[in-house]
Amino acid sequence: MRRLGTGIGWRPEIADAVERMPGIDWVEVVAENVCPGHLPDSLRRLRERGVTVIPHGVSLGLGGADRPDAGRLTALAERAEALGAPLVTEHIAFVRAGGTLTASPHLEAGHLLPVPRTRDALDVLCENVRIAQDALPVPLALENIAALFSWPGEEMTEGQFLAELVERTGVRLLIDVANLHTNHVNRGEDPAEALAALPLEAIAYVHVAGGFERDGVWHDSHAHPVPRPVLDILTDLASRVAPPGVLLERDENFPEPAELERELGAIRGAVAAGRATAPVGGTAKPGGGVAVLAPPEARQRLGVAQAAVLSSLVAGTPVPEGFDRVRMGVQARALAAKRVDVVAKVAPELPALLGEGYRGAFLEYARVRPMSGGYRRDALDFAEHLLKVGRPEDARVRRQLREWWLHRAGPTPRSPGLAARARVLLRRR
Secondary structure (H helix, E strand, C coil): CCCCEEEEECCHHHHHHHHHCCCCCEEEEEHHHCCCCCCCHHHHHHHHCCCEEEEECCCCCCCCCCCCCHHHHHHHHHHHHHHCCCCEEEECCEEEEEECCCCEEEEEEEEEECCCCCHHHHHHHHHHHHHHHHHCCCCEEEECCCCCCCCCCCCCCHHHHHHHHHHHHCCEEEEEHHHHHHHHHHHCCCHHHHHHHCCHHHEEEEEECCCEEECCEEECCCCCCCCHHHHHHHHHHHHHCCCCEEEECCCCCCCCHHHHHHHHHHHHHHHHHHHHCCCCCCCCCCCCCCCCCCCHHHHHHHHHHHHHHHHHHHCCCCCCCCCCHHHHHHHHHHHHHHHHHHHHHHCCHHHHHHCCHHHHHHHHHHHHCCCCCCHHHHHHHHHHHHHHCCCCCCHHHHHHHHHHHHHHHCCCCCCCHHHHHHHHHHHHC
């Protein structure tokens, strides 16, 4: 596997700092946030300096019951080619459910949700991975995710699940040690046992990130410093295998560049400590995998189960039997809060226009309108919902909201005047 070194997640908010930061060998960018024909200047300059850029997808949903969407695969392939990436990465998760497979409404989570560690889910995942591998121009690596809840009746540990996935498909792994810590706190899973069962020779690179604990639940926020337990797991991993690359993820609450550099130094130190105790010797190479087809009934069973879970989280239907109702409630609230915050980012004019009433109005809307088409579609649907019920009460603001909605939802762009006025509102708040 190609040696990557030490990297950091590239985000527009820290683009200038990343360019100036010493010792950055590579960066990772959220695939859905870049356009192949219009790469940000910062990414182009990094590439020209020889810095490797890897696209990290978040929307394929390879752990879902449906086969991967051809359009999403094409988009990911285009980004890999535009960035000259040596590989692409995604997640072992499902992000949507329902639809024709289950004859139920199509629902979007807007978040990465855990797949059950069952034979059905593994069969479906393996076939979906094979489909993705055939469509992508470079190797694929998959990330273990953090989870707030567990599925009842699981048949394998995470290590066993991932080991068989690698054996059957030859896919590489992106191991997130922060997610191993999250699953330790939230699901009682031993990180050392997980590492011992993993096919470490298949690791493409490693993620490191921070989070916080509240009421006994660890939230993988990517907005806090990396805690010592996560660094200790990284050291344990490095004592078992030399990771080809290690990357710091930070998505919000960005600290000063000096603090990011200190965190990168702590990550390098954790890896060095692990390598100092590593046994001498090589590692085996992962297999090439075998062809796999998931039985249709496996997709059907998985689809029904995932639709029931997602519906309980976003549409208020009963929590399926066997799930921890408290943890499912925590997850549902987290999804609603994320939905509010992300819509505010993709459509900043909405909180600018609605002011302090934005959050309450959106949560009220979200209780009756599950997301079905992504966050940008959600922003438009929210604005349309408000207009249909005659809100906001202020007629002037309602006219501005209608103008914004027409500008975004219409077949052709309208006057940019509203966008300029919204920017003025944003500066005033």
